[in-house]
Amino acid sequence: MTEFFKGIPKISYEGPESRNEFAFRHYDPDALVMGKRMEDHLRFAVAYWHSFAYEGGDPFGGRTFDRPWFGDGMEKAKMKADAAFDMFDILGAPFFCFHDADVRPEGANFAENKRNLEEIVEYFAQKMESSKTKLLWGTANLFGHRRFMAGSATNPDPDVFAWSAATIKTCMDATIRLGGENYVLWGGREGYETLLNTDLGKEADQAARMLEMVVDYKHKTGWQGTILIEPKPQEPTKHQYDFDVGTVYGFLRRYGLETEVKMNIEQGHAILAGHSFEHELAMAASLGILGSIDMNRNDYQSGWDTDQFPNAPHEVALAYYEILKAGGFTTGGTNFDARIRRQSLDPEDLILAHVGAMDMCARGLKAAAAMLADGRLEQLRAERYADWDRSENAAMLRQGDLAAIEARVLSEDINPEPRSGRQERLENLVSTFV
Ligand code: 3MF
Numbered sequence: 166m167t168e169f170f171k172g173i174p175k176i177s178y179e180g181p182e183s184r185n186e187f188a189f190r191h192y193d194p195d196a197l198v199m200g201k202r203m204e205d206h207l208r209f210a211v212a213y214w215h216s217f218a219y220e221g222g223d224p225f226g227g228r229t230f231d232r233p234w235f236g237d238g239m240e241k242a243k244m245k246a247d248a249a250f251d252m253f254d255i256l257g258a259p260f261f262c263f264h265d266a267d268v269r270p271e272g273a274n275f276a277e278n279k280r281n282l283e284e285i286v287e288y289f290a291q292k293m294e295s296s297k298t299k300l301l302w303g304t305a306n307l308f309g310h311r312r313f314m315a316g317s318a319t320n321p322d323p324d325v326f327a328w329s330a331a332t333i334k335t336c337m338d339a340t341i342r343l344g345g346e347n348y349v350l351w352g353g354r355e356g357y358e359t360l361l362n363t364d365l366g367k368e369a370d371q372a373a374r375m376l377e378m379v380v381d382y383k384h385k386t387g388w389q390g391t392i393l394i395e396p397k398p399q400e401p402t403k404h405q406y407d408f409d410v411g412t413v414y415g416f417l418r419r420y421g422l423e424t425e426v427k428m429n430i431e432q433g434h435a436i437l438a439g440h441s442f443e444h445e446l447a448m449a450a451s452l453g454i455l456g457s458i459d460m461n462r463n464d465y466q467s468g469w470d471t472d473q474f475p476n477a478p479h480e481v482a483l484a485y486y487e488i489l490k491a492g493g494f495t496t497g498g499t500n501f502d503a504r505i506r507r508q509s510l511d512p513e514d515l516i517l518a519h520v521g522a523m524d525m526c527a528r529g530l531k532a533a534a535a536m537l538a539d540g541r542l543e544q545l546r547a548e549r550y551a552d553w554d555r556s557e558n559a560a561m562l563r564q565g566d567l568a569a570i571e572a573r574v575l576s577e578d579i580n581p582e583p584r585s586g587r588q589e590r591l592e593n594l595v596s597t598f599v
């Protein structure tokens with residue numbers, strides 16, 4: 166146990182009446198929801214970068230946090246890992262996620278980066294032997310260092326493509342070594358600042374080749390994990406190619422990769438793309454590519470990707486409703502891609518941010534499960550399309566053609582009468598569960 170979280174008790178479930186802020190009021194890991202443990206439904210993961218690498222800076226100000234592990238070198242990296250696993254243990258977090266740059270010291274060249282990553286990964290492996298916390302997914306930071314400023318896979322410079330491909334290999338190796346269940350690709354620099362210097366077709370082909378190599382490497386290693394793309398419409402780029410679920414699916418179909426890749430969908434990214442979180446989840450589910458989520462929230466006034474912890478019960482309930490309706494997570498889970506505010510300086514702030522978010526998600530899960538069990542929402546949705554089950558209408562969709570349909574509309578004098586969409590009644594129904 167490091168000193169940093171000294172005195173903070175392990176968080177346990179005390180129920181909704183508890184007034185102890187260091188306790189779960191809704192997240193009871195062993196409680197059964199739809200016959201499955203809450204912990205196994207939600208599969209919470211701590212984002213290493215936000216909780217242990219983030220120093221508190223924003224575009225207008227630098228570090229505000231004091232952490233003993235801040236600094237260079239392997240000893241600091243190991244101290245950071247010690248503190249991280251202390252927090253995982255306090256929270257009872259089943260998973261964590263990380264980028265290479267979050268856990269290893271930056272080397273002078275690729276070889277040193279590789280050596281540093283392999284050394285710290287072995288340290289993680291040792292710690293994981295005596296911890297319940299597993300790896301949900303690993304990923305490469307191909308956006309922070311200046312070498313990636315014009316992209317990684319989509320970079321006009323082939324040497325950056327090579328460096329990125331080599332880095333992805335080391336991060337996939339790390340993910341596999343630590344038993345990770347997924348590998349994520351967020352293309353933060355895979356986009357453009359201006360079309361004036363961009364060849365969209367060439368960059369798409371480069372991005373596709375990189376993804377094909379990732380899929381090929383997965384099969385070569387025999388790893389059974391899931392490859393996930395995390396969409397985001399912009400920020401830091403003016404336009405990011407993986408704009409949203411629909412755009413990524415079109416890209417996957419264009420290159421024949423739609424059965425090899427699923428989505429890691431982030432609440433804040435969906436909002437930035439002009440969608441609701443549940444829209445992106447429902448879209449991914451309808452396309453068969455729903456994989457995992459980055460759970461957080463944006464500040465609706467600033468419009469930025471503020472990566473705050475979720476605190477809107479309605480939004481969280483509708484998100485888990487789509488996830489449960491799709492059958493729940495398999496290899497995916499709920500990664501808190503969220504950070505405390507730069508004024509939240511104390512160790513307790515980091516713990517309690519996660520306690521509140523885990524409880525919020527547990528509330529959402531319970532509400533979603535109750536809505537699904539009640540069944541009225543799905544029944545009313547099905548009723549709205551019921552006429553399509555009539556034989557003549559099913560036949561029209563299956564084998565009709567315009568001339569035959571025209572003849573039918575004329576002969577049967579079809580003259581459709583609009584019916585209510587009942588939106589407010591459905592919203593009222595949802596509100597009774599949240
Ligand atoms: C940026 C993000 C990223 C991704 C991470 C893993 C730094 O808005 O959401 O967090 O989640 O790179 O893909």
Ligand code: MG
Nearest residue numbers: 395431459502
């Ligand atoms: Mg994210």
